[in-house]
Amino acid sequence: MTATACRTCGAEILLRTAERTHGLCMPCRKQEVRDDVGGTPFGQHFDRGFRDPDLGSDSYRSCWLSAKLTLAGPMWGTRETGSVESLFAGDERFPGVRDPESLKGWCLEVLRKLRACVEQHRAASPVEEADRRAIEAKATELEELVRLWHAFYVARHSSGHAAGGSAPEPK
Ligand SMILES: [Zn+2]
Numbered sequence: 001m002t003a004t005a006c007r008t009c010g011a012e013i014l015l016r017t018a019e020r021t022h023g024l025c026m027p028c029r030k031q032e033v034r035d036d037v038g039g040t041p042f043g044q045h046f047d048r049g050f051r052d053p054d055l056g057s058d059s060y061r062s063c064w065l066s067a068k069l070t071l072a073g074p075m076w077g078t079r080e081t082g083s084v085e086s087l088f089a090g091d092e093r094f095p096g097v098r099d100p101e102s103l104k105g106w107c108l109e110v111l112r113k114l115r116a117c118v119e120q121h122r123a124a125s126p127v128e129e130a131d132r133r134a135i136e137a138k139a140t141e142l143e144e145l146v147r148l149w150h151a152f153y154v155a156r157h158s159s160g161h162a163a164g165g166s167a168p169e170p171k
Contacts, residue, residue: 008032030080037082042145042152046079049145053134056127063117064135070110071142074103078149082156100153107146111139 004018005011006025013025021029037043050072055061073093078084088098097103118136123129 033082034080037079037152040148040152042148043079045141045145045148046075049138049141050075053131053138055131055134057125057131059121059123059128060118060131060135063114064138066117067110067114067139067142071107071146074107075145075149078152084153100150100157104146104150107149108143111143111146114139 002015003012004015004023006013006018006028007023008028009025011025011028013021017026018024024032050068052068053064055064074084074087077087084100084103087094087103091097094103094106097106115136118132123132
C-alpha cells in the first residue's frame, strides 16, 4: 500500500508524503503552517506592516514601493513557510546574509534607505508632508516587524518547534 487519506480533508496522498507532513495532504499542510505562523506576533504584524499607506501625492511613492518589495521577499517566505533557511544559502539577492543576525541587519538597512529616500525630497505642501510622515510611520512599523521576525526565528530554532520549523517542504 502506497497511499493513505489526509487526516484533515480525506484526500488521497502518498504514504511518503504523509510521513513528512504527519498525515496531511500538501494543501492542508500549507494551511496548517500558515495558520501556525499567523498566530505568532510576527504573523499578526505581517499583513498590517506591508499594507500600503494612504498617499495623497506621488512624491514618495517610489521610495515606499522599492523598500516594500525588497523586504517582502525574505519576510514573505517566513510568513508562508515558517522558514528562512534558503536565504542563508548564499542567495545572491541577499549579499552578506548568512544567518538571522545578518538578515536582520540587511532588512534594517533597507529601512534606513527608505528613511533617507524620503528625506532627500523636502515636502513642498501639506499633502506631501503628510505622505512623508505616513511613510516614516511605515518604516517604524516595519522595523518592529523585522524585530518580531528575528524573535520568531530564534524561538522556533531554539525550541525545536515542529510546525513551521526548518524541515524541507515535501515535493
Ligand atoms: Zn488535506
